[in-house]
Amino acid sequence: MIYREAGQFKTSYAADQAIFPILQDRIAVAIMMVVALVVIPMFGSDYFLEIIMINVLFFSLAAIGLNLLTGYTGQISLGTGGFMAVGAVSSYKMAILFPDLNIILIFLLSGLFAAAVGILFGLPSLRIKGFYLAVATLAAQFFLDWLFLRVDWFTNASTAIEGVPRSLFGVTITGPAATPVAKYYVALGFVLVFALIAKNLVRSQVGRAWMAIRDMDIAAEIIGIRPLRTKLLAFAISSFYCGIAGSLMLFLFYDSAEPDLFDINLSFKVLFMIIIGGLGSILGSFLGAAFIVTIPVILTNAPDLLGLPISSELAKHLEFMIFGALIIFFLIVEPHGLARLWQIAKEKLRQWPFPY
């Protein structure tokens, strides 16, 4: 009853193509915006903002990036960690080399660097598909891991790269001195803008070309889509998102990190987010990121609350098991992930409480 679209007629194609064509959705989104922009920063504890919200935000960005490539274009990538590393390292280098450059601009440029690297490692996708391509992207992951660890220039000969303190409009927004609230707003800003852009892309011709390649590449070619160009664009945009996510991860969360933070396990983590959240869904990228970020937090805190103390090591191992089991569970039960479950819930809600 409450979620009912009957009576809401659309009189133009523009209205029909809106992101949230149904009134109830628009109200819900407005409420969520108020919560995200006002309630959370006002009432959320520092712990909640940092450990949960900022993590969820930059991971959402990475998950959207990977989802554009894997969920929408069907090109599976295990190199996400590497592309995030490109973003983090390049924004660190730029912040050191050009002290006057605006930090927001630095983040955007770091995305472009990642995009360039993404194009380079996307070239094999012309000729190879499926898990062959997955292995090819492993080459990117391991090569980039090695590059940033071994070539001193990238890390300025230190063992770690740092989130250099910078301010915007007089407020410190990066580095250890910045408040969680400031960092949260920066992350939120990036995520809102780029989530909207991603949504726009996938409902435009670019997105349809990507999905065409995913669903049937030969037929896509026959209706005039150039496969290489389309795939490379997906690699570029996906890596752009991952690169910015990597920069945010370093500048807004870790402050200081060794390059091996961006290893293959990070790639898997983001892949898990999109599988659990939903392949080919922007909303799913958020849900997946939130899910994967909160599970370890619950695992480390819940046993204490229940009076069953487990060691942090055991919690880590349990986390692996739970992630693994969840992936298999979702692939079996609902390959479209949490996003699809949400859709089903909405369909039920249309009729609830009078299903007949």
Place this chain on the structure above:
Amino acid sequence: MTTSTRRIGDTLLKLEDISLSFGGVKALTNISFEIKEHEILAIIGPNGAGKSSMLNVINGFYHPQEGRITFRGQVRRQMRPYDAARQGIARTFQNIALFKGMSTLDNIMTGRLLKMKRNFLWQALYWGPALKEELEHRKVVERVIDFLEIQAIRKTPVGRLPYGLQKRVELGRALAAEPDLLLLDEPMAGMNVEEKEDMCRFILDVNDEFGTTIALIEHDMSVVMDISDRVVVLDYGRKIADGPPEEVRRNKDVIDAYLGVSHEEMAAE
């Protein structure tokens, strides 16, 4: 039939001595024929005669080892299928090649791909010229949807549609590209009589209203005889007949090919 109102024009596509083989297996041998503007050409022949290979050659998916293809008076160099699409050749497939994860609307919208000019940066904004373009093309697609009478399944993912409707959506996608030459690979396979009649009507209407040249492969002889202006018959990768339906129907070689017996044997009975 309203053939009188249509004017069959000059040669649109000319195939000369096309030969195609796969690792020693000959699929097509020395095939030559023409497709004229505004006509409906049927390509028929028993299973394995090379009909689909012929279409694959025309739209650049297979590259013949020998022969020459002339499209609109220009000799064609080796090309990829997307180049053929750019020249105005669209097609449907024997085993439906729709994008199963996408809705009917999105599938047909992909047919407009080559007509849309805004780059991805505009599309990222989904605003101003990009939005205007999107809506303009949506209008065209809606006309195709109305034409094919599939309004009700606009937002349904095509993977969930029944076979007959999928065929129709696939035709819609090809039509949305406003092609000069439309290739249809068994558009009526697996359909019941009613669906076949609908499909025939769509094909004739397309040809009539938009002047689209159509080359189609079909097994149902009554359909072929009804709607085509000219018939090309293939057997074992060779062309055995080419002419108006009535003439082809009486052709001895064609009868042999279909019945699989020689005239001597028939005479002996």
Place this chain on the structure above:
Amino acid sequence: MEAVGLDVLTWMVDFLSGLFVDPFFAVARRPDKLVQILIQGVSAGVMYSLIALGFVLIFKASGVFNFAQGIMVVFAGLSVVVLIEAGVPAILAIAGAVVVMIVMAFAIERLVLRPLVNQDGIILFMATIGLAFFLEGFGQIIFGADPKPVPVDALMIPDGKIKVLGGLLGKPVRIYELDLTAAGFGALMVAAIIVFLNRTKIGRALRAVADDNQAALSVGIPLRTIWVLVWSLAGIVAIFAGVMWGAQSQAGFSLAVLALKALPVLILGGFTSVPGAIIGGTIIGVGEKLGEFYWRGVMGDGVEQWLGYVIALIVLLVRPQGLFGEKIIERI
């Protein structure tokens, strides 16, 4: 500006000569080193091949690209080690590990493969990534996270070294008995697998399943039995690989990442070719050891971490089906 340009130019020349010229001088100076590195490469290649064999078996019979093969190797190796540590005689420990791997095969078939039958290969691939994570967490809980030394004495694996070719090359070249054992057993196993696949009824059934599991089902081949069987076999291959890998360093979970090296091996060899796995393994092993040693001057340590993948990538660009795979003809 000119000076900077010159600097860059000299650096480029140095870099390129470091990559493509200097190694040859190095070889001329110390030919024994080259032989030593080739031997190292081959023995590393044998190890990769051992893991790749398990992949190939599973891929051939179920079309599943088993990302968890690496962790299965660790699991198998640790089972043997833990049992021996508990005082079980070596032969029984191995038998125990066989039982563990067969139980695991049954569990995987029931819980992962059966519900996902007829899904896309890529879905199954992602499921095995999930499986790998699950097994890693589970394994660390039951075996402990620390790596364990393999009791080579108890298993009667020789671990001395032999020096050869001293007269010919000026300095002798070392060959480890461990590597020889691994290579010997590896050869034996490959032979056994080839005979099994080509000569036995069940082997042929297995190949039929790989080609088309619907068709195989319809002619009465029991799909589930075949799957359990082949995953068990891959598990047994994993026991051997795990013990040998562990004997070289230690049996621990870090091996799982190393085991991913089997992936470029598979790409080179083609996913379905047993000899391909061996030759691919050798090429990757030798290639990365050569790169590691001769390019250390210009690139620093750790070239071997990625060189194998890059070699595979280059081969893929030229031959998308791998060195031994069949040419893919696309149809529509």
